[in-house]
Amino acid sequence: MTTKRNVLFIMCDQLRYDYLGVSGHPRLKTPNIDALAQRGVRFVNAYVQSTICGPSRMSTYTGRYVRSHGSTWNGIPLRVGEPTLGDHLKEIGVRNVLVGKTHMVPDREGMARLGIVPDSLIGVHVSQCGFEPYERDDGLHPDGPYDPAPDYDAYLRSQGFDADNPWEVWANSAEGGDGELLSGWLLSHADKPARVPDEHSETPYITRRAIEFIGEAEADGRPWCLHLSYIKPHWPYIVPAPYHDRYGVDDVLPVVRSDRERQHPHPIFAEFQHERVSQAFSRPGVRERVIPAYMGLIEQIDDQLGLLFAYLDERGLTDDTLIVFTSDHGDYLGDHWLGEKQMFHDVSVKVPLIVVDPSPAADATRGTVSEVLVEQIDLAPTFLDYFGGRPKPHILEGRSLLPLLRGERVENWRSYVFSEYDYALDRARIKLGTPVPDCRLTMVADGRWKAVFVEGFRPMLFDLDNDPHEFDDLGDSEDHAEVRQRLSDAFFAWARRPRSRITRSDEAIAAKDDAQRAYDRNIESGVLIGYWDETELAEERAKRARYLASRRPE
Structure with missing residues (x-):
């Protein structure tokens, strides 16, 4: 490396691609994220490799598809020895640092089998997904226990917000008129302010911790890749004042769903419509209660990013730092009669992606919008490329975005994007009687057509040009057999090319x-x-x- 370079890798949790001002949302105010897009390239066809937190993030952190890294659902560990971004950056002297969430579950059985002590240098590296955990915070759940408990809990207690679980009682609960505790998990309380003041809530706290790291890193002198990973606007849908009432019923966009979707739906789609969260978001008044809070959480993130970007300017780091802003998946919020995110409609599988390359070579593309097909696994090879590392196509299944950011002609860019979901741990498996090994959904999309292949069932198919809302499933249409076959061939070709030989590069063999x-x-x-x-x-x-x-x- 001949010049100083850093990467600021910002990821929100459950942020939809269309819930930003720059994405065209007519009500939501995100001026700092919008300004970021004017400095870089906004990719409008960016897809995650799974629509649930854990496997999506493991794909991002490894640069590999779910079928390759094997962490198929939340709580399924990433196996010991699976190469991560941290491994690749460590080889070239770059720190890979975490502030926030990873949803990583360590492979404790594998570590024990290999004699790896969890609190050793290697043990921490493996159990933290290759990150140096400056501040690990995956958010909490009401029952615990947590190992280890996030520092945010201790911080809240130090500020006088004491409780057995201050994250639950203060940061994610409201207070009734008689002082009673109102749980933020309950959708009916989404319109109320969280008990914790804004400055002590999780998003500002995590932002301050990121700023603290950047300040300390200057003295260290080594280049860094900082993963600033917010847990919001993921549920619980509750936000502190003044963000709790920044938006109201009039700011909620009309729901995107049709009665046609309930007439003879695909069996797996029908089962997810029956999930409790889907039924809740299909009830009158629920979206109008929840979405203003969701929007408030996003505006809070935008305000905090404004402070962070100003800090980079003050420290003279902006011109040396590649910045990425994205999300791990979307949120149905009642669209398509669904809640949560498991299926593959665009509101779930497509994410915002803004990349700012500070290099002069990228000046020609600043403020532009790219429609090329991008996958989240492209980020790891992009970071490696930016730091001057050698490409590793035998391990990293994504492709560097730097040529696109610098306006270079790229030969043979991908024609399809892929995403996977394993519903073995969902109620749908039990209802459908699907054997655990067959609970596989795989999406293949080419920009116009989107197919979902379901083991043991017919596929789904959507024409995004003529049916942008994805209301009409053409999976059994005789008129579209040729399209389904083409996408099936693409799926089969992709499935035949797993990156399983990761210990020896193609170049080493060819040499x-x-x-x-x-x-x-x-x-x-x-x-x-x-x-x-x-x-x-x-x-x-x-x-x-x-x-x-x-x-x-x-």
Whole structure:
């Protein structure tokens, strides 16, 4: 590396691609994120590799599809030895630092099998998904226990917000007129302010911790990749004042759903419509109560990013720092009669992606919008490329975005994007009677057509040009058999190319081709396979000697 470089990798949790001012939302105010887009490239066809937190993030942190890294659902560990962004950056002297959420579950059985002590340097690296955990905060749940408990809990207590679970009682609960505790988990309380003041809520706290790291990192001197990973606007949908009433019923956009979606739906789609969260968001008044809080959480993030970007300016770091803003998946919020995010409609599988490359080579693309098909696994190779690391296509299944950011012509860019979901841990598996190994959904999209292949069932198909809301499933339409076959062929071709040989690069193997093909190396080791007699062996040895002599430098 010849110049100082850093990466600020910002990820929100459950932020829809269309809930930003720059994305066209007519009500939501996100001036700092909008300004960021004016400094870089906004990718409007960016897709995650799974629509649920854990596997989506593991794909982002490894640069690999779910079928390759194997962490298929929340709570399914990323196996010991799976290469991560932290491993690749460590090789070139770059710190890979975490402030916020990863949803990583360590492979404790694998660590025990290999004798890796969890609190050792290697143990921490493995159990933290290759990150240096400056501040790990995945958010809490009401029952615990937490191992280890996030520092945010201790921070709240130090500020006088004491409780067995201050995250639950203060940061994610409201207070009734008689002082009673109102849980933020209950959707009916989304219109009320969280008990904790704004400055002590989770988003400002995590932002301050990111700023603290950046200040300390200047003294360290090493380049860094800082993953600032907010847990919001993920549920519980509750936000502190003054953000709790910044938006109201009039700011809620009309729901995107049709009665056609309930007439003969695909079996897996029908089962997810029956989930409790989907039924809740389909009730009158629920969206109008929840979405203003969701929007308030987003505006709070935008305000905090404004402070962070100003700090980078003050410290003279803006011109050295590549900035990425994105999300791990979207949120249905009642669209398509669904809640949560498991299916593959655009509101779930498509995410916002803004990338700012500070290099002068990227000046020509600033403020532009790119419609190329991008996958979240492209971020790891982009970071490696930005820091000057060698590409690793035998491990990293994504592609560097730097050529696109710098207006270069890119040959053979992808024609399809893929996303996967394993519903083995959902109620849908039980209702449908699907065997656990067959609970696989795979989305294939080419920009116009989107297919979802479901093991044991017919596929789903949507025409995004003529049906942008994805109301009409053409999965059994005879008129679209050719389209389904083309996407099926693309799916099959993709499935046949897993990156399973990660210990030796393609280049390392190809570099041995000439010598291996021309003259068998084994003859000098005594491994003699396929030779007839001593004369043939002697002739082959003579040929090898002449070949080696011809390659010897003068």
